[in-house]
Amino acid sequence: MDSPMVPRKAPRPLDGDLYTDATVFEQEMERIFSRMWVCGGRLEELDEPGRFVTREIGGESVIAVRTAAGDGLAAFFNVCRHRGSRVVDECAGRARVFQCPYHAWTYGLDGRLVGAPHMGNDFDAGRAGLVPVRIDAMDGFFFLSLAADGPPLAEVAADLPDMSRFTLDRLVRGDRHEYEAQANWKILCENYNECYHCAVVHPELNRVSDYRNGGNLEVGRYYVGGPMTLNDGCNTMSATGRSNRPDLPAIEVTDRTSVQYYHVYPNLLISLHRDYVVTHTLWPIEAGRTRVVCEWLFDPEVAAAPDFDPSDAVDFWHLVNRQDWEVCALTQLGVASRGYRPTTYEGSEACLQIFDGWYLDQMGL
Ligand code: FES
Ligand SMILES: [Fe+2]
CATH class of the missing domain: 3.90.380.10 (Naphthalene 1,2-dioxygenase Alpha Subunit; Chain A, domain 1)
Structure with a gap:
């Protein structure tokens, strides 16, 4: 049987630089916000196919979207696979596809590249989809995780009261x-x-x-x-x-x-x-x-x-x-x-x- 968890208690209020230092802030984005499941908001914001939001997590812009299937969710780094432009500049909206504003590479709601002007037959579009971010739902919320190999959201759910x-x-x-x-x-x-x-x-x-x-x-x-x-x-x-x-x-x-x-x-x-x-x-x-x-x-x-x-x-x-x-x-x-x-x-x-x-x-x- 697992022994009961004994939480660590900080012995005194935290040092000042932990609240003010830009380097500490970057470390937090890396060690906490890039590793954990971060609550993105309510699923209500992604209630229909094509409805999307963008969120800033761990210094990254992430797109979260209800995919065309209706019951699916997907999330991606908001970064074009051509030369890196931000693809979506809005906080929320409804889309049929995501089209990069720079050279019009176009991605399906599932992140696959579905259009890339003049790229020719040699170009392997199958390898140029948006880079996925993990997304999962719990209690009517959606959560996002930048950690591709982190624990499932179910581990968090099982721990909560x-x-x-x-x-x-x-x-x-x-x-x-x-x-x-x-x-x-x-x-x-x-x-x-x-x-x-x-x-x-x-x-x-x-x-x-x-x-x-x-x-x-x-x-x-x-x-x-x-x-x-x-x-x-x-x-x-x-x-x-x-x-x-x-x-x-x-x-x-x-x-x-x-x-x-x-x-x-x-x-x-x-x-x-x-x-x-x-x-x-x-x-x-x-x-x-x-x-x-x-x-x-x-x-x-x-x-x-x-x-x-x-x-x-x-x-x-x-x-x-x-x-x-x-x-x-x-x-x-x-x-x-x-x-x-x-x-x-x-x-x-x-x-x-x-x-x-x-x-x-x-x-x-
Ligand atoms: S950077 Fe997106 S299409 Fe060129
Ligand atoms: Fe208060």
Whole structure:
């Protein structure tokens, strides 16, 4: 039998250069974002043949597409096999083929080269398809991996806590906000992984879920997280702490009085409420800047109702998000200082310590 996993805990907050140094950032792109399964977003964005998105992962532009077969997914480096031009310049769209804007080499949705003007009969088009990137789906999300020989996504799925009662694979997006935080991606992760700051930074949140109400820590190879209990009389996270939205169909009694928060390494933050789910995906731009995509997911029947109104959930987390990015930006300024001499974690920052420990392991530090 496997012995229980003992996670490494960082002994103290991380050194400043790990948040600010461009070389460290490049190493992270190589050792973490180029090796792991990175959450690309919701499959809803790839809902029909030809629908595609592009993502920046580990310093690479990647195309993810629903192939013509309808049930298939494919992903490629966004690099033309002729002389290297970027093939797709849009963030998202729908295509029949991908045509390079330079000399019009044309690729099918499966990445095969299907047209190359004037190349003649000697040219072996079969060897000039777009270079594949691994793509796989889990719980209604698609994940991308640049590591051709890395573990299957099933290994991550098997490690994660059971979230099946939230029926993630069938939820639909009710809203989406995109932000650019002036902070290193790890500062955003660390911030998500503790609520020590909540009474100060999020008075609205603290009225609904007291910062001292953290439950048991849960940890695996690919995640860290745990529940927070809602305050008396509250049944969801919103300005009033209450919503009339029905429960997601399979949730349990304890889910009515708590919210589960998980950080799935490296870039997915998932917050599970009894009646909706919030996800953040983090997209490091450079050491001190991170793009964040926040999405609100709902039961499809609830979202299809004519009077569907997600604004209570959206307004609440949109406010919390901006409050968070502000203190994260202040922290980014501090960690860049010669005067940055961090002391220690507070007792409720165990998730954060485990994330930092995981990070040090990945970086070989
Ligand atoms: S670089 Fe793409 S067709 Fe020439
Ligand atoms: Fe926060």
